[in-house]
Amino acid sequence: MVDFARGVLYPRDQSAIAELDRRTPSPDLARFVEFYWHVRWRAEKPYEAKVLAYPSVHLVFEEPVPLVYGVQRSLFVRRLEGRGQVLGVKFRPGCFRPFAAGPVSDLADRRVPATDVFPRRVEDVGRAVLRDTDLDAMVAAAEEFLLGCLPEPDPVADEVAAMVEAMTADPALFRVDQAAGTLHVSARTLQRLFADYVGASPKWVLRRARLQEAASRADQGARVDWADLADDLGYFDQSHLIRDFTAALGVPPARYAGLNS
CATH class of the missing domain: 1.10.10.60 (Homeodomain-like)
Structure with missing residues (x-):
């Protein structure tokens, strides 16, 4: 498995503001999901986190609603302010296609509401995930949701x-x-x-x-x-x-x- 922090630019600066962690998926989801990633930050002043992204689609539980991020072909920049956290699901390259209604290229360089792809209860799951402070519990909630809407293997x-x-x-x-x-x-x-x-x-x-x-x-x-x-x-x-x-x-x-x- 690749280094999950690979592609994160200026890692020394970012580590002073944000904590990155990861969890592996259950065997039932490993065919689709590479890993879960979690970022918790505390920024006294606004900070722009920059990433050279992988060719992967991500489901991200964040405020105000969960989003699906297609492959980000340019430099990905995320502004961090105050305190916050997000939980992301990194799908294996190519393995988001069974969830999608059309070619994954339609999502390239876009972020869309997760309800465009997943059942509407993904918003309720997102709120529950972000209320928690225990990473394992957050991942368990995300896993339970994904297991309930798995597509046929491709x-x-x-x-x-x-x-x-x-x-x-x-x-x-x-x-x-x-x-x-x-x-x-x-x-x-x-x-x-x-x-x-x-x-x-x-x-x-x-x-x-x-x-x-x-x-x-x-x-x-x-x-x-x-x-x-x-x-x-x-x-x-x-x-x-x-x-x-x-x-x-x-x-x-x-x-x-x-x-x-």
Whole structure:
């Protein structure tokens, strides 16, 4: 399983304001849900939490109503003020499709009321979850709700989840045609499946994995040889990595690393 905090930017700054925790799903839900995540914060002044998100859909129990977040292809920014908490359900990439009424790409870069997807009682569950202070009890309430509205298993969703895992775990995969060959499907089939099940293109998934790795290296505090990292991640050269990183995060990698030192 991936590091659930991977993709969280400026982790040192955020850890001074917010506590992150996680719980694993029950066996009955593990086919659909990767994990539950919980953030509790106390911010004396407004703070913008920033995340390079995974290709996953999330159900988030938050105020004033629960929301479903599609894949966030740009930098995700959440403003934290005062005190608060949210409980999120991170679905395995591709595995929200059985819950959805249409292609998951319809949710890309959007957040919609959870009642657009789930039964209306999701709002009552959300209020009960956020009234609690015990994380295990919060997760138990979310689990009970999800178990009551499980769709039929979709074998294709499982296949797509495995594809995303293979693509993001193998640093030798840089291009869509490479990934398609490794997965024994055509590039067109891969693109069609990702539009329907993932909500982001195969090219975006590969690029996001590389950017997360670059940010993770910078977060470690040690000096980074950006030319070597660019080569490791399959970039044409260092300047290509710098352009890609800057476009996604808003600052060049060396400056981002300095802000985390």
